[in-house]
Amino acid sequence: SYVLTQPPSVSVAPGQTARIACGGNNIGSKSVHWYQQKPGQAPVLVVHDDSDRPSGIPERFSGSNAGNMATLTISRVGAGDEADYYCQVWDSTSDHVVFGGGTKVTVL
Amino acid sequence: QVQLVESGGGVVQSGRSLRLSCAASGFIFSSYGMHWVRQAPGKGLEWVAVIWNDGGKKYYTDSVKGRFTISKDNSKNTLSLQMNSLRIEDTAVYYCARDRSISGTYPIDYWGQGTPVTVSS
Numbered sequence: 534s535y536v537l538t539q540p541p542s543v544s545v546a547p548g549q550t551a552r553i554a555c556g557g558n559n560i561g562s563k564s565v566h567w568y569q570q571k572p573g574q575a576p577v578l579v580v581h582d583d584s585d586r587p588s589g590i591p592e593r594f595s596g597s598n599a600g601n602m603a604t605l606t607i608s609r610v611g612a613g614d615e616a617d618y619y620c621q622v623w624d625s626t627s628d629h630v631v632f633g634g635g636t637k638v639t640v641l
Numbered sequence: 642q643v644q645l646v647e648s649g650g651g652v653v654q655s656g657r658s659l660r661l662s663c664a665a666s667g668f669i670f671s672s673y674g675m676h677w678v679r680q681a682p683g684k685g686l687e688w689v690a691v692i693w694n695d696g697g698k699k700y701y702t703d704s705v706k707g708r709f710t711i712s713k714d715n716s717k718n719t720l721s722l723q724m725n726s727l728r729i730e731d732t733a734v735y736y737c738a739r740d741r742s743i744s745g746t747y748p749i750d751y752w753g754q755g756t757p758v759t760v761s762s
Contacts, residue, residue, distance in 0.1 A: 576736075576749075576752055577752075578750055587750065621748070632678075632686045
């Protein structure tokens, strides 16, 4: 089955840029979606189809996807960005939704 | 506005059954695929099952195949998950979630608040 690999944690200073990696075999051929989940809350879609933002999501959130790596980038990070972030794809080989293991973003 | 409200969670003994429901409102329920996603305590998101808008296709994660059944009643705007032969490892918060399309192959754009399921020995 298809596997998505994320680093367990990323730390970033306020105002700096956080980059969250999501690795998968030829992930560049798939559409990658990213979710933000704060403690005790349901996930929220922040980037879809590699690099598109839903309405209401700040431009500070952006995404890219090529080769074996997709990346979520959060610019000008603030305390409100502290959360777990998950990447997700649809694996058409297995007809499964696949989530990455999640990355905890900590603002120093 | 889109609302997804889960119910039916609780504490159940291993080997028993439980049925989760999700009441949908604020959108044309029959036009969207729907998912169940779970999250074990302190763990990440795990996809459980998906059903196409018309119920014509259903897919399950391997660990629940043969035990769980997803269904969709478009006349009542309700999504269900029948869970049989429950195991301790099924303990999680279960989220009802809407796919952006008629199928289950696009991003999940709305989530419910989740209903907790605890399986005890």
